[in-house]
Amino acid sequence: MRFDPPDTYWKKDVALFFSRRFALILKMLYPIAIIVPVAASGMPAKYAAAVIGIVAVMAGTFGAGESLTVDLNDGILMRVALTPLSPYRLVFEILAVNAVLDLVQLLPALLIVYLLHPVPIVWMLAATITVFATLVTANCIGIFIANFTSSPADVLLYATAILFPLIYVSGFFRNQHPTGVLQTLRGFVPFSYTDDALKTVFGLTTGTTPLEIFIYPTIICAVLAFAVCLTAPRLLSQRL
Amino acid sequence: MRLTTDLRGGRYNSRAMRSNTGNTPPALEAMKISRLYKSSGRGVSDVSLSVAPGEVFGLMGPNGSGKSTLLRVLSTAIPPDSGGFRVCGMDGLTQKRKVRASMGLMVDRPTHYDDLTGRANAYFFARSYGMEEAKAEGALAELFDYFDLAEYADDRVKTYSYGMGKKLALIEAMAHGPEVLLLDEPSLGLDYTSQLAYQGRIRDLADEGVAILLASNQVDEVESLCDRAAFLHRGKVVAEGTPEDLISRVEGVRRIVATLRNPVEYGSLTEVGGVQRVVPEGRDLIIHCEERPGIVADVVAGVVRSGGDIVNLSVQRPNLEDVFVQLTGEALKDEV
Numbered sequence: 001m002r003f004d005p006p007d008t009y010w011k012k013d014v015a016l017f018f019s020r021r022f023a024l025i026l027k028m029l030y031p032i033a034i035i036v037p038v039a040a041s042g043m044p045a046k047y048a049a050a051v052i053g054i055v056a057v058m059a060g061t062f063g064a065g066e067s068l069t070v071d072l073n074d075g076i077l078m079r080v081a082l083t084p085l086s087p088y089r090l091v092f093e094i095l096a097v098n099a100v101l102d103l104v105q106l107l108p109a110l111l112i113v114y115l116l117h118p119v120p121i122v123w124m125l126a127a128t129i130t131v132f133a134t135l136v137t138a139n140c141i142g143i144f145i146a147n148f149t150s151s152p153a154d155v156l157l158y159a160t161a162i163l164f165p166l167i168y169v170s171g172f173f174r175n176q177h178p179t180g181v182l183q184t185l186r187g188f189v190p191f192s193y194t195d196d197a198l199k200t201v202f203g204l205t206t207g208t209t210p211l212e213i214f215i216y217p218t219i220i221c222a223v224l225a226f227a228v229c230l231t232a233p234r235l236l237s238q239r240l
Numbered sequence: 241m242r243l244t245t246d247l248r249g250g251r252y253n254s255r256a257m258r259s260n261t262g263n264t265p266p267a268l269e270a271m272k273i274s275r276l277y278k279s280s281g282r283g284v285s286d287v288s289l290s291v292a293p294g295e296v297f298g299l300m301g302p303n304g305s306g307k308s309t310l311l312r313v314l315s316t317a318i319p320p321d322s323g324g325f326r327v328c329g330m331d332g333l334t335q336k337r338k339v340r341a342s343m344g345l346m347v348d349r350p351t352h353y354d355d356l357t358g359r360a361n362a363y364f365f366a367r368s369y370g371m372e373e374a375k376a377e378g379a380l381a382e383l384f385d386y387f388d389l390a391e392y393a394d395d396r397v398k399t400y401s402y403g404m405g406k407k408l409a410l411i412e413a414m415a416h417g418p419e420v421l422l423l424d425e426p427s428l429g430l431d432y433t434s435q436l437a438y439q440g441r442i443r444d445l446a447d448e449g450v451a452i453l454l455a456s457n458q459v460d461e462v463e464s465l466c467d468r469a470a471f472l473h474r475g476k477v478v479a480e481g482t483p484e485d486l487i488s489r490v491e492g493v494r495r496i497v498a499t500l501r502n503p504v505e506y507g508s509l510t511e512v513g514g515v516q517r518v519v520p521e522g523r524d525l526i527i528h529c530e531e532r533p534g535i536v537a538d539v540v541a542g543v544v545r546s547g548g549d550i551v552n553l554s555v556q557r558p559n560l561e562d563v564f565v566q567l568t569g570e571a572l573k574d575e576v
Contacts, residue, residue, distance in 0.1 A: 004356075005363035007373070012353065012364050018354045019396075078349040082315055083368035084341035237319045240277060 007078065009090055010097035017101050027105050031055055035109040039116045039202075049198035050172040052113070056106060056131050057163060058177045060138025061145070061172060065155035068146035072239060081236035091232040095139050095225055102135045119201050126213040128196040133217035135192040140224040147235050170195055190217040265329070266290035267451030268314065268420050273323035275313050276475070278281050283309045285475040286323070291451040293419070296442060298462035298483075299455040300560060301472030307349050307455040310472070314453070315345050328419050341370060344418030348425050348455075350409030354398035358389060358408050361397055362415060369416035376415065383411040387437055402429045410438060414445070421445065423454040427461055439465055459561045463487075466501050471562065473568045483560060490558040490566055496527040499552035504543070512542045516566065528562060 004019075006012035018024060039053045071077040081087060110131065114124050147157045168175055169182060170191035178186050186192045193216060196208040260455070268291040276283035277528050284306035291297040311319045314325055316336045325332040327339045352361045359380065366376035384390040387407040392400065400408065406429050413421060427435050442465055446452055456462055462469050463483045470480040475553075479486060493516075500523055509518050514530040527539050536555060543550055 006356075007364065007367035011369075012356070012360075015360065016353060016355055033253060074351050075347065075349060076353060077345060078317065079345075079351065080365075082317055082340055082345055083365065085368050086335045086337070092395065102383035238312060240279075240318065 002069035004139045008093065009085070013094075013097040013101065028108065029107050031059070031109040032112065035106075036112050036116075039113040039135040045199050045202035045204040046176065047173075048202045049204075051196055052110075052131070052198050053134065053170070053172050053194045054167070056102070056134045056194065057138045057167065057191060059102050059105065060099065060135040061159045061163060062144045062155060063102060064094070064139040064142030065145045066142075066152045067098075068094065068143060068156055068235075069152055070147045071149065072146065072235075077236065078238055087236045088229045091143065091235060092225070095136070095143055095228060098139045098142075099132065099136045102139070103132050106131060106135070113201065114156060116205065117201050122210045123197065123200050126210040127201050129196075130190070130194040130197045130213050130217050133221045134194040136221040137190045137217075137224055140228040142220075143228050143235065144231060145230050150239070155213065166191060187216065188220060190220050193217045248307045260559065263296075264292045266326075267293045267295075268325070268327055268453060270310070270314060271323050271327040272311065273313055273320045273325060275309055275318065275320045277309075282306070283475050284313070284472070285501045287472070287475070287477055288323075289470055289477065289480065291420070291453050293449045293451050294446050295468065296446050296452045296466045298452065298466035298469035299453060299472060300457060300459075300462055300469055300564065302457070305472040306475040308424055309473055309475075311347075311422050311453070311455055315343065315347075315422050316340055342412035342419045344416065344421040346409045346413040346421075346423045346426055350405055350412075352397040352405065352408060355396055355414055356396045358397055358400065358404075359384070359393040362408060362411050365412040366415045369418075373415050374460070379417070380411065383415055386441065387411060387434065403431055403434060406430055407430055407434060407438075410441075412476060419448055419450060421452040421454075423452065423456075425456055427456065427458055435461075459559050463560055471564050471567060473564075478567050479563065486563045487558055490562050492531045493562050493566065494529055494531045494535070495556045495558060495562065496529060496536060497521050497552075497554045497556060498523060498525045498527065498540070498543050498548065498550050500543070501549040501551050502547075504546045504548040506543070506546050506548070509542045512538050515539065515542075528565065 003011045004015040006015045028218070034055055035052055038048050068077070081090065110128060141159065141162055142155070145155055145162070149155050149158060166189055169185050170189050171178065171186060172191070172195055175182055175186070193208065193213045196206040197213050199206055253347050270287055272287050273287045273425065274283070274285045276285065283303055287306070287310055289297065299310065301307050307324075313320050314332065314337055316332060319333065328342045330342070356364070360379050362384075363376055366380060367373070371379065381390070384393045387410065389404060389407050389411070392404060397405065397408065406426070410426060413423065427438055430438060439461070442452060454466070466483060468480065468482055469486060471478045480488075503520075505570050506518050506520070506525055509515055509525075509527060514529070514532050514535045516528045519526045519528070525543065529535050529539065540553065
């Protein structure tokens, strides 16, 4: 399989990802620079887990939202949309490739975390999968936001408005032991499973099982991905 | 079929050879298209036109006249408020993806993925239009060579000049062998050699049966390249026909082109009797005026009075721009 020259949208994004070497080095290093010191420190487990969760949420949301907004403003995405490619397929490719590339950036840091905090392999898998689910969710949010934004500054504003309540409900910092409606809502936010899996990696015990982490975020992400793909005709329409 | 050749501006034109399109169903047919922007109230209104296979159709009009809006509608980028269009028999509103597959498109401000090479950009678009790998590579190699871009094909697009970017956009529009080509200001920014290459390619494609709609304000280009042309003014088609027919509507108008050694303040020239307007183009002053005895002498005297040092002077027959001015009272290009 060759990526350059690319014959599909996702391969084009992979080719672009690897084409800028300096940017690539920075992209690969910044999660390590943030996460590894946290993992190596004696920081309480709930905060260490929160830092990694927030990095994943921010990387996914801002990455997709900003790059899409720039491409839309530039006109290049509109030009691609005027090829016979299905707009739904295009948006799905944008979502999938961005989430996978985000995971590629986070994976070295996660592997170092697992080395520093050895846990059963099922929890390593669960944590990795749920981080990916968080990235997919964050990218869904980023793509959704790009439907309404006209500049990267807009992305920041809209993302903040959407992410703050979700981060609160997920229990990264507050709402650690929710009850009632908040507890129900927490079960619908994939970030919360990331938080639970990472807390377990850092030595805390939560009530969430690996099976729940494998199943629930996957279902939620599938629904979110489907929903965000439905925005394709609007997202890829001419901005006037 | 009438076989003639038409020499204009020193360029060979096989227009008449392509003009037998009367009985062929149109490759592109716009029917009463209206699209007005809510913010400005501008756009197009009730525009109908058709382009037959093998025909080159020029769309002219000043900035804001609706050319790009019409091309946006026809390229399926935006839906019309009312009306419709067909491309190769397919409905442009309900069969968008099939319509897109049969069209080549060059937008007015082409953009590319700057961190990819020119070849990678063009290959991505060719494959997006459904070309097979080998065919795409073959077609692109030929086009890069034709447009003199082969040497730079593996350079990143961010190193390209504006003209090279335009040539790359032309390659992307043509590579997949579309049946209809929509080109918005295709030659703007191209150097002379590239313009000749582009025009040669357009003629070749038309000879192969491709229907071409090009929006341009390059009067020479439209006159030499297009079988028919339409003027858009404030969103409406105000005239349509062959360039010869359109120009024949202008009688009693001449254009005097004075090449000056130095720029001058030429405002007083408009006070010369019979002068309709004065447009500067580089070192040239183009004076549109009535045809009457002594007007050339009066204009020359006026230029000299303004301090102009004339190094060359020619009196030319009217062109499409004069037709537009006479029809609308406005200029195609911005004037001072």
